[in-house]
Amino acid sequence: MHRAEIKVKENAEILYNALKYEEAPRCRTKFELEDGRLTITIEAKSVSNLRAALNSFLRWIDMLEKLMAKIK
Template sequence: MHKIEAQIDVQINDKIKAKVVFESLKPEIKSPPSTRAKVGLEVLNNTLTITINANSISALRASINSYLRWISTILKCLDVIENIN
């Protein structure tokens, strides 16, 4: 089976929010829910870079969907908190 890799750069409008998203995703990197894909995560200024290596297209797609959904959820939570204050 071939290895498949994807790299996604997510621009976040605030450097602090980018760091919060990065820190929030670290537990998923340390204890991945599946061994079908390996994920790397970096943050530089306001850019979050996700690198996914998978053993199949379906595993790659599942990982991409999960990480993008988690990022979206974290950012929505941060917006709600910001609007409360």
């Protein structure tokens, strides 16, 4: 099993609420919000599935951060 973690401190609660229902095919995802920090853990049987899920979550985080910057 291959595993990756994404840790985000800025806007952690907003990102948690926006992403906690997202799923990645052929991957197991876990979202934790603790001490103002969001941790997203992704596990997959293959490296390619892990990479695809990781890329998706990183793009969603980037999009949300850009959107929040425009709103402020």
